[in-house]
Amino acid sequence: MTEFDFIRRYLKQQNDADVVLGIGDDAAIVRPRSGFDLCFSSDMLLKNVHFFADVSPEDLAWKVLAVNISDMAAMGAVPRWALLSAGLPELEADWLQRFCDSLFALAQRFGVTLIGGDTTRGDLVFNVTIAGELPQGQGLQRHAAQAGDDIWVSGRIGLAAAALQCRLKKCELPPAVFAVCEQALLRPFPRVALGQAVLPFARAALDISDGLAQDLGHILQASGVGATVWLDALPTLPELKTLLPEAQWQACVLAGGDDYELVFTAPAEQRRAILEAAQRSNTPVSRIGIITETGRLKITRSADDDSEIQLTNTGFDHFDSI
Incomplete structure (x- = not known):
């Protein structure tokens, strides 16, 4: 299977009246609704950093897209369009079918249309760029x-x-x-x-x-x-x-x-x-x-107990060990 076979077979165009031009051209064209601002976010997921190597393709696809939809949720936005870039070690038909079925099921659940992206040979790395709509002048910041x-x-x-x-x-x-x-x-x-x-x-x-x-x-x-x-x-x-x-x-x-x-x-x-x-x-x-x-x-400890809890670590940092 070639890269272009993969695109044609699995990354099929979804129905979205506001997508003027979708997958298959040099760039996608979308038409945002009047009275809305566009909201953008991007997240990258790497094997052995964000997921284990033995993760199922269904669970992996869910998380790849879900964490990006979550960014739209945090802004109070309606998620609309996504671009998926992936580094894949090989194009294995069964794995790709399961991955894409899960990805598109979640996308449909939240009204997201996949409009483009890129694929290359790599050791399981994914990047999604997502765009959503906000009522003009609004947004949680x-x-x-x-x-x-x-x-x-x-x-x-x-x-x-x-x-x-x-x-x-x-x-x-x-x-x-x-x-x-x-x-x-x-x-x-x-x-x-x-x-x-x-x-x-x-x-x-x-x-x-x-x-x-x-x-x-x-x-x-x-x-x-x-x-x-x-x-x-x-x-x-x-x-x-x-x-x-x-x-x-x-x-x-x-x-x-x-x-x-x-x-x-x-x-x-x-x-x-x-x-x-x-x-x-x-x-x-x-x-x-x-x-x-x-x-x-x-x-x-509580609203009534002012005893302070000391944290030695407040959260994850990709570069804290460098």
Whole structure:
């Protein structure tokens, strides 16, 4: 199979009235809707950094696209178009069919059209560039948090990190618990509906890819504020607190990463609106802390116990060992 056979056979054009010119030309042409701004993001995934070599093509395709859709969710955007570039060691028909079936199923689920990209021989590396639409002049941004805002997080965090720790033989989990955690690691679910639902009420937001403490720190730095986060308010799998040593489960929920849940801030007077938006989008949310004027992140046992938790690591950094 040649590169062009692969493109013709598997990367077929999807139906999208706003795609003027799709796969098969030097560049794609799309026509954004009037009254919307375009929102762009790009993410790269490498074997043995972002996924294990033995990952199934179905799970790999899901994650490759899902983490990019999650960036659109964090902005409150509607994901629309994606370009996929891939380095593949070989063009093996069965593997490609399974990968593409999963990719296109997820794309269809979120209304994303694949409009182009590139392929080359390589050792399993993927890059997706995604574009979405935002109502003109709107969008959740990192620099908008204000002192007094509530801090919210969607879903549950720490599960993917726990699965990774188990895969690396740094802990042991019962099979049933590991299965739940591995699902979170392999198939994060983009919170697109929640991002759009809270867009009128939230101020700052991002998705948790490198760890809650580190990613929330980006909001604090961009906004020039601080925060207090309550450890006992962080939503996670309850079994992790009993199965893992305290320091390890704390590290999973605070610094583990790979959650792809949303962390966002909103004025305290919008609590009811946030909860209603979460219900409409069928997404659980938890209020985990408050934005302060201190200029630093403080993690305490609870809202009532001011005992501070010290972290030795706040999250993942690709270059921290260099």
